[in-house]
Amino acid sequence: MRYIARRLVIYAITLWAAISLNFLLPRLLPGNPADIMIAKLSRRGDVSDAQLESIRRLFGNPDASLWQQYLDYWGQLFQGDLGTSVQFYPSSVSSLIGSALPWSIGLVGVATVLSFIIGISLGMFAGWKRGTWVDHIVPSTTLLQSLPYFWVAMVLIYFFARENEWFPRTDGYDIWTFNNTEWSWAFAGSVIYHGILPAITIIISSVGGWLLGMRNMMVSTMGEDYVVTAEAKGLKKGRIMRTYGARNAMLPSIAGIGVSLGFVVSGFVVMEQVFSYPGIGKLMIEGVEGNDYALMQGVFLVITLTVLAAMFITDLVYGLIDPRARQNA
């Protein structure tokens, strides 16, 4: 119990610092929302007087002092009000995040879990078969790992969406057929179909890391005395591999998935941008480009909270599966 209480205090302090930084950082960017919006509109010509008047009234520089804005921000946070987006006016930040979050969690979450399972299983196998032909395959996966996301995404798009139009180029569902999100089999099919290329991108670029880490841990675990004992006892190979080897070798990877699930929400920003996928990462880029304070704060807050929550859960789980962590904390 003391373990949990201590962690909670540390997390509370982290949260306060993170939220304050969320507030401060966007305001250190040069420019203000009104200027940027006008600059954007004027690239297209035709800014009507009425629109200028609206910009002046709605998005001009706030008059309140920074300190006052900070207090207001906390007040709003406690009421669950994240403010209104400038960039996507008149949508509220909560509704924007609400509609982007499921896409990020759905796609990136599923892809990360898949990647984890595939990577761990292959790593276990590769570690088990150490010193055989399998070792020659391992370096190729690290090569995949080193490829940048956006590059993999663009290559996939080029071959499977442009040259051969097998998969869609953009979007989370077929926006040519469906007027809005809906609950139907056809829509679900469309979502899955649109998710395939982005998911493959994530798996290709992240599976190597899991695989290599797992394989190396597996190799060192297999050298432990208790494994030798198990072999001496004449246990079945499969039992030794899974129960004696893999279970212990997985510990560092479990700590890793906690952190990486946290980053799921930040949505592999680049991947979402390349595929025009309607997730949190893309929302964040749009917010930063438009100096949209409320939106940036909201998105950063969600990311911060998710990472903290994921790390907290990992801490708890880790305490459960590895008694040493509880003792030393």
Added chain:
Amino acid sequence: MIRTMGRKRVVAAASMVAGLSLLVAGCSNGDGEETDSTNSPDSSAAAEGAKTDRELVVWAGATKPINQTFNPFSPQVQHVALGGIYQTLYYYNKAGSGDPMSLLGESFEWNDDGTELTITIREGVTWNDGEPFTTDDVIYSFTNDIAGPAYISGAEAPDDTTVVLSFDEPQYTNEFSLLGSTYMVPAHIWEDLEEDPIEWGNLEPVGTGPYTVNSISDEALTVVANPDYWGGEANVTNVRYVGVDDNAAAQDLLMSGKIDWVGMFIPQPDPVTDLGIGYINTPQDPTVMYTCSNADLGCEGDQTDVAVRQALNLAIDRTEIKDKAFVGLTGDVSPTFALLGRDDKWISPDVPAESPQTANIEEAQAILEEAGYTMGDDGIYEKDGDPIEMTLSSVDGWTDYNNAAKLIEEQAAAAGMTVTAATVSWNEFAEGRSAGDYELIMGGVIGTSVPDPFQIYKDWMGGDSTTPVGTPLEPGFWNFSRYDNDIVDEQIEVAAGTLDEATKMDAYAAIQEEITRDLPYIPIVINATQTFYNQTDYTGWPTEDDLYAFPPAWGAGASGVVLHSLGGTE
């Protein structure tokens, strides 16, 4: 080359503006003179098209999630609302020099001193909720808190079809703003709103235009033809506006036939047009170097010396910039900021009509030497030991501007001036120009929406449209150069107070004399404005032969006119 071809056709097309068969009825200009529609051989373009329910897919530049608003006062209004759903009294074709096209207004007339504008409205128009369009709506649209300009001192309706707007001062120059960019909204809905009209999303807009909203989501919106439209139901009954995040994706979608109409920059249009996709380029907006020119208002740097600006203007090789940075797609620019081809009549004979297209290094150096600069050992001119050094910023990622800046760096060095090309973020660009904290910036000037350069003189060079360095410009002020010249200000007043062309021309001549010498903005080229359209399934697009409206899908007002003129090919 593009320019010379365009010039002839723009003139020809202008006379055909009236030819839009459905809209021509009752179209008249300010003097009440009936427009002759018989000289429009190609006027049948709109009528040729057949009714079609094939869905026309448009990208008007919206990124996802798209802004859920059809509020015409909102800066993020969906493009289709301006022209497709809400209409103005007249449509001013910025691509041609003809008379404005009658929409909700049947005729208008100024009184002799420009303080009264009498408008006759179209009869028999209904809002898409069935209510009739009346003079109350017009008066509300001109006098509400948001759109109503402060200079309107009175608005009355002497009878059921006439509205008289009165002003304290002559407002001839606001004709476009009043008739061409004030959208008519229904008083019976907007007057009784419970919330602030600016903040209202207006998701079920009640307008008079050819389309009504069917659905909207974060990714796309659909509109359907308004069966009771006063100009007749549009031939293309279903239109979908999609959100796309970047040009690369949009180009792929265009080439695979998923998008039918888009206005965006594609540096290599050939692979697209080879697929049979229609293409038109209508350069409109000048690309210039903003110079923070006015030391009196706090500008710093060598560009505050007019001799340096003049030398830079001469040192630039615009042909090279056009070919290398803008892949030859831009138009040639006039130092008077009149759009060549469209506004030729306003260019004074005493100033050069075109900016020099090739570098003239000797003349540039002569100007510097006359101003007291001497060539230093390193080949750079200096005065009192202080060499000419300026930073030219451009927004990172606007590759055409970045490349142009690099070329200018080389060309200026050849003439003996150090210009350092630097890239900045979008935010720094927006803040820098607004606060005057810059030396040189590659930037754009908004081309005028009517065939007259006045708006650029007033908004971009008028002393009333600027603030000292350090004070950000108000929204609606565009004088980033901090230019402040009494003669220009005086002549802007003169031009604003008259409809007489000769008086106006004299005023413009005086202004042009000043600005071509002072060069608060150093003109580079006229930006390309490219439009791509599906000509296989649809007909009636604006073409170089029949440029009845500004073609890109994002054109405010224009897109409604174009949509209503389209039809299916079968």
